[in-house]
Amino acid sequence: MLNRKRVGAIALAAGMAFGGVGLSHGAPTTTTTTAKTMTTTTTIRRAVAAAAVVRTPRQTG
Amino acid sequence: MTSPIRRVARLAGLAVALVLVGMGVRILLPVQRAPTSPERSTSSERLSSPAYTVSTTTPDAARTLVGYSGYAATVKPASIEVRDAPAPGAPVRVVLPDHNENGAPQTFFIKDEQRDASGEVWYRVLLPIRPNGTTGWVRAADVEVSGLPYRLVVYLAQFRLDVFQGPHLLRSIELGVGTDQTPTPGGEYYIKELLRPPDPNTVYGHYVFGLSGFSNVLVNWPDGGVLGIHGTNDPAHAIARKVSHGCLRMRNEDIEYLAGLLPLGTPVEVET
Numbered sequence: 001m002l003n004r005k006r007v008g009a010i011a012l013a014a015g016m017a018f019g020g021v022g023l024s025h026g027a028p029t030t031t032t033t034t035a036k037t038m039t040t041t042t043t044i045r046r047a048v049a050a051a052a053v054v055r056t057p058r059q060t061g
Numbered sequence: 062m063t064s065p066i067r068r069v070a071r072l073a074g075l076a077v078a079l080v081l082v083g084m085g086v087r088i089l090l091p092v093q094r095a096p097t098s099p100e101r102s103t104s105s106e107r108l109s110s111p112a113y114t115v116s117t118t119t120p121d122a123a124r125t126l127v128g129y130s131g132y133a134a135t136v137k138p139a140s141i142e143v144r145d146a147p148a149p150g151a152p153v154r155v156v157l158p159d160h161n162e163n164g165a166p167q168t169f170f171i172k173d174e175q176r177d178a179s180g181e182v183w184y185r186v187l188l189p190i191r192p193n194g195t196t197g198w199v200r201a202a203d204v205e206v207s208g209l210p211y212r213l214v215v216y217l218a219q220f221r222l223d224v225f226q227g228p229h230l231l232r233s234i235e236l237g238v239g240t241d242q243t244p245t246p247g248g249e250y251y252i253k254e255l256l257r258p259p260d261p262n263t264v265y266g267h268y269v270f271g272l273s274g275f276s277n278v279l280v281n282w283p284d285g286g287v288l289g290i291h292g293t294n295d296p297a298h299a300i301a302r303k304v305s306h307g308c309l310r311m312r313n314e315d316i317e318y319l320a321g322l323l324p325l326g327t328p329v330e331v332e333t
Contacts, residue, residue: 047133047207047324050255053164057256057269059289060243060276060306 129208130227133251133326134186136167137205143197147175147183154197155190162284163271165254168325170273171206172196189253189273191285193246211323213290215309215331217245220301222290222309224319232318237299237310243278245307247333250274250288251326264299266292267313268320272329276307290329292316 136159144151159167169186175198176182182201187194211231214223217238224231239245254271261267269291276286292313293299299310 044132045207046129047209047326049320049322050165050252050325052255052257052268052320054259055163055256057258057265057271057289057291058283059265059269059271059287059291060239060279060282060308061264061289061291 129210130212130225131209131326131328132171133207133209133324134169134171134184134199134204135207135325136169136199137203141167141199141203143186143188143199145197147185147198148177149181151198154195155188157188161189161254163254163256165271166325168251168253169199169204170209170251170326170328174201187249187251187273191275193248193250193274193277207324207326209324209327211327213323213327213329215245215329217247217331217333222311224322232315234311234315234319235300237293237302237304239276239305239307240303243276243306245288245305245309245331246274246277247331248274250329250331252290252323252329253325255320255323255325257320261292261313262294264294264310265289266294266310266316268292268316270316270319270323274331279306282306290316290319 140158142153143155145154161167171184173185183198185196185198212225220236222234222236250272252270253273256269258265269289272288274288279286289308293310296312
């Protein structure tokens with residue numbers, strides 16, 4: 001039998017869940033906490049091997 | 062005495078109110094805050110994650126690209142302002158030209174992205190400046206983004222460099238590393254240039270990759286002590302040993318393989 005407390009708990013949980021779904025669909029992906037997802041309006045091309053510059057190196061060796 | 066109909070109506074009203082409260086609580090929870098100060102990369106933001114995803118939005122549709130080990134940002138204007146936070150008014154951390162001191166296109170490794178209050182997209186990028194691991198924010202509109210197929214992982218204690226394409230190990234390469242007096246510093250770097258020495262018969266061998274990181278010891282070295290990955294003219298004494306000033310040395314056949322494979326921006330993780 002459902003009493004007020006049970007109805008309240010179920011409704012609150014449903015509200016949290018529904019709110020969460022709404023948030024994840026409605027917010028831009030840029031608000032994720034990791035860098036695993038990126039949004040851009042530019043076309044992403046596959047990077048190719050670097051072109052070598054003829055230069056005397058000055059790295060630490 | 063309350064009638065059964067009224068009790069049901071009250072319960073229904075209570076349920077609706079709590080649903081709305083629940084939605085409000087969830088929506089008001091903070092998701093992420095824009096950083097307000099210069100940042101350093103942390104261990105929780107490893108460059109080596111192969112699981113990056115890019116959602117490309119066009120006026121007509123959105124699609125998702127997967128399979129890259131990360132993304133490089135190449136500077137488009139003659140110079141670029143790198144800021145401390147993703148906002149037009151944030152302090153400028155450094156201004157860099159579109160080509161670096163060796164003539165290579167100025168390239169960064171993208172660590173993160175965020176929109177500012179106006180909706181403009183910014184990228185947090187790893188920078189080729191001291192101290193190692195320094196990052197800053199650039200406007201997405203000021204860079205060209207490209208997907209990076211490969212990543213390198215260096216195990217100093219094992220004198221080994223592994224080349225990965227996504228989760229697949231392509232090649233393991235034997236290395237010479239820094240001495241105890243001039244150690245190769247661990248950390249997260251990226252390839253910022255590829256040089257071909259005019260004389261291939263020097264300690265640098267046939268090619269040199271310049272990294273975004275620096276020696277922690279050789280601070281007065283020309284160009285500031287930039288770390289590199291290069292070949293050697295003395296493989297008998299340069300491999301599987303602590304021999305260098307901080308660079309990573311390998312056989313010429315291995316550096317030639319990498320020179321024909323790796324784009325600028327490729328991430329390099331050095332494990333101590």
